[in-house]
Amino acid sequence: MAKQKKSLPKLLNARYKLVVLHEETFEEKAAFTGRLWSWLTGAVTAAAVLVVLTVILIRSTALREYVIGTSLSSEEREMLTEAYARLDSMEQVAQANDIYLTNLRQVISGQAGETLEDASRQQAQPKNNIPANEPDISVSDDELALRELVESGAPYELPENQQNARTGISSYTFYSPIKGIISADFSAKDQHYAIDIAVKMNEPVRATLSGHVLFASYTPETGYVAIIQHGNNLVSLYKHCASIIKKVGSFVRGGEVIAFAGDTGELSTGPHLHFELWYNGSPVNPNDYIAF
Template sequence: MAKKVKKRKEIKRKLLHKYRLVILNESTFEEKISFKLSRLNVFVTGSLCIIGLIALTTLLIAFTPLREYIPGYSSTKLKKQATDLTYKTDSLVANLYNTNKYLENIRKVLIGDIENNEINRDSLREQFKIDPSSIDLTPIKEDSILRAEVALEDKYNLFERNVDGSGMVLFPPLNGEISQGYDVESNHFAVDVTAPIDTPVKAVASGTVIFSEWTADTGYVIIVEHRDGLLSVYKHNGSLNKRQGDVVRTGEVIASVGNTGELTTGPHLHFELWNNGNSVDPLDYINF
């Protein structure tokens, strides 16, 4: 026990024993600076310096651009660019998928292709079916004024309904005699309406022209995209009045009757209606 106590005292004495650090002028041996130090002081001071150096290095790496020069660390700008590119890539993939699906529907319209013959002709009616009991139809003063101002514009409104509420009515592209009706079994997904050459062909509803070109089989073709995935197709025209990207209104003249294309048998309009990629019978919605 005495030896342990003696040993502890010896260690304490060595730690607290004072040493003198003197800085002399080498030529004159004049004392310039002197320090009194102990081993404990040197140990504590050295430890604090090491801890401070580590903390300072950490702060420099974490909050200054110096970290960019350390392998494994990337700059904030590069991280932001990588994140933006990831979002853009995801967006481009989604847009590419939607575009390919859209173009596939246009291809089906142009060549008259359809995957199955079981077509729900009531799809448009069901899609736009409204429960009258859920709507408050009581007009207010401002509503009455607005209706009076736009009465002429609403006269040929896009999806106008019959008086008896039986279904949807679209503006007829032209008036004439139907030479061939809609027939799924013969892959004739349209109605052919005969009329004299140069008879105006009108848009069945407001929309945007997405195709307006010449094709070998069906001559001058114009396709108008309406709301909620509805497409109207006009083939064998003699001339086209609208270009791709033009916005048309209900009843506006977009083409004229002709006899163009290899598959035509005389002056007529080949008219098709497509709902979200499915062909529907135009006679269900238009009175020619």
């Protein structure tokens, strides 16, 4: 044992030579000399430096996710789950808003719209080309304001209509938009989704229910048009007006004057009010709910 203890320091202090030779000619290319403890210390130091550099590289780059993985706390996981849930909800809201705006454009042009259920059933089917005779409705400033109003999430359900929303529009008490003589009845067969009421010029036009004004502008075919969004996905339209006194986004009460009857637009044949009522994106006969 004493001889082994004395030989260990002697072994560590012994000098060694590392020679690099050519494989075929055995010509000496390089030579390194040093004590054994120097070689061991250098090897351990180099290994430690390599390990430290590797750890720093992994923790400070994207390799961390593949080697170590993401270690999220319970709060971070909960926040991430809520973020994904909000993203999914926003996608559904965006889809509903797109269908809603499309329906409004179709309502203005006098065509029946589609509901959200109809759109989900048609997603797997190929889209048909739009007929060539369908009018092109460009996006106006009022429609941009309408988009902002819809996307802002402003509530359209009015307190007085919360109970009516459960039983449908038959439980509403409608105001007659104007008094006059019916010159054209509602006819789904003829695609006349309205009641035409012949009146004198500048007769006041009243809102049939409380709601928000979604559209108030001039169109070439139907003149000055006002559209009001009521509760329970109910929309009323007032076309061929002489003028409109309400702005987009304003709240009106049932029976409040919103416009004056006139003879504007290419499709008008005289002073009258073209009144439409739409429920869940489909036209309904106003005669079934309103006494004109």
